[in-house]
Amino acid sequence: MDTKEIIEGLMPDDRHNVVPAAWAIIHSNDTQMLSAVSDALPVIATAVNHLPPNSEPAFRDYRFAPALAVPVLTCFKQADSCRCSLYPASNGLDPEKEQRLGFIKIIKEEDHLEEYRVEYTCICAHGETHFETILDESYPYPLWYWKRVDRPLSGS
Numbered sequence: 001m002d003t004k005e006i007i008e009g010l011m012p013d014d015r016h017n018v019v020p021a022a023w024a025i026i027h028s029n030d031t032q033m034l035s036a037v038s039d040a041l042p043v044i045a046t047a048v049n050h051l052p053p054n055s056e057p058a059f060r061d062y063r064f065a066p067a068l069a070v071p072v073l074t075c076f077k078q079a080d081s082c083r084c085s086l087y088p089a090s091n092g093l094d095p096e097k098e099q100r101l102g103f104i105k106i107i108k109e110e111d112h113l114e115e116y117r118v119e120y121t122c123i124c125a126h127g128e129t130h131f132e133t134i135l136d137e138s139y140p141y142p143l144w145y146w147k148r149v150d151r152p153l154s155g156s
């Protein structure tokens, strides 16, 4: 999706593209795109606030993704070098994607596949902040729980 499609995707008259547009923002470190999109942040935030609920029963409220895109844009607009402030507030950010985008480094990973759980120890790529992150795969969609820790609890 290009910048224009992303912005339009978050507008109320484009229901089909709202979720892909939100993920395009969440999973990007393209400063040019993020800068252009975040210029429209007030309009986007208002539009996202007024999105109607799912019209049919669904595993998950589709508004989850656009609701996460707004703080991601806010974080970018504040010129935060990292996204540490976002992690504990959300369960939609995948540490492996965050690592690919250069925001964090995964320093330890433990699979507990029989329990549908993966545990990560992460460190901010721009600072000393550590997180213990648990991926819970026992739902129809993945959930990541980020907990800030003073230092890794389980080695490094």
Ligand SMILES: [Zn+2]
Binding pocket: 082, 083, 084, 124, 125, 126, 127, 129
């Ligand atoms: Zn950080």
